[in-house]
Amino acid sequence: MIPGDFEFKQPASKDEALSMLRDGGDDARPLLGGQSLIPMMKLRMASPDILVDLRGLDDLRHISIGKSIHIGAAVTQHELIGSEELFNVCPIIRETALVIADPQIRYSGTIGGNVANGDPGNDMPALMQCLDATYILESSEGIREVKARDFYEAAYFTALQTGEIVTGIRFPKPESGHGYSYQKLKRKVGDYATAAAAVVLSLSGDNVKSASVALTNLADTPLFVEKAEDILVGSQLTLNTIRATMDAAEAIMEPVSDGRGSREYRTKMGGIMVKRAIEQAAMRADGTAKGGLFGWLKR
Incomplete structure (x- = not known):
């Protein structure tokens, strides 16, 4: 379909x-990469009268790494993938960006648009919850900060207020030597996830020192698995603890039956993605993997 009529504005500054x-009020929408908004406009799921183009604003396009990591909203998925400095401290960002859609979309799609749209199928929101990210929200009234874990309310409904945009994302730099994994099951290249899981963890000997688990496209919002930390941290990473984490994750999933599979199938696949992500994250943190398991894994 063809979008309805709209006015296109190109501001020279963020202000x-x-x-x-x-x-513009409720009739205005910001435009970054447009990879989510434009298809919605073509389907008449969104009909803004005004589009405010943010792509030329250089102060929204930066990656800064210190004690924490700060990423501007206009940074594209392609730029995330290409940043060696970012990869060296937080490699799961690249891993996740590489399974978003296809290269053509990644050249245009931005991290700000991906997290701000509220689409439950987008990959970055769950990753930002896993990394305990904070979104910087700005309007002409000022600046406020909202945790990614508190930002999503329902499908396409977020904590953003009228006239407010996500200008940046900040999260703690992961501990050196941490393990990570983003596991995504999809029908074909470029598709939304049937089920996906993000895991970041660190080990101290055989024990889990820290752990974070989040889920993509298994409810009408991304899901942070709060109980995963209670189950894993301080425990040995055994098959029993992994199964308990899978059970905790599956208990909060509410996928709908669709062309990707039934509710029951997608829930079960969500649990399997959690299992695979935990195992790969542990292998990367420990470095002693043998086959698909670890030499020290206790049954």
Whole structure:
């Protein structure tokens, strides 16, 4: 389909963009990569009267690494993949970006658009929950910060207020030597996940020192598995603890039956993605993997 009529505005600065969004009210929408918004407009799921183009704003396009990592909203998935500095401290960002859609979309799609749209099929929201990220939200009224774990309310509904945009994302730099994995089951290249899981953990000997688990496209919002930390941290990473974490994750899943599979199938696949992600994260943190398991895995 063809989108309805709209006015296209190109601000010269962030302040001008925020003023345009304020003046436009509910009829104005920000545009970054457009890989989520434009298809919604073609399907008439979104019909803004005004599009405010943020792509030319350089102060939204940066990656800064110190004690924490700060990524501007206009950084594309391609730029995330290409940043060696970011990969060296947080490699799961690249791993996740590489399974988003296809190269053509990754050249245009931005991390800000991916997290702000509220699409439960997008991959970065669950990863940001796993990394305990904070979103920086700005409007002409000022700046506020919202945790990724508190940002999503329902499908396409978020904590963003009228005239407000995500300008950046900040999260703690993962511990050196941590393990990580983003496991995504999909029907074909470029598809949304049938089920996906993000895991970041660190080990101290045979014991789990820290752990974080989040899920993609298994409910109408990304899901942070709070009980995973209680189950894993301080425990040996045995088959029993992995199964308990899978059970805790499956208990909060609410996928719908669709072309990707039934509710029951997608829930079971979600648990399997959690298992695979935990195992791969542990192998990367420990470095003693043999086959698909670890030499020290206790049964």
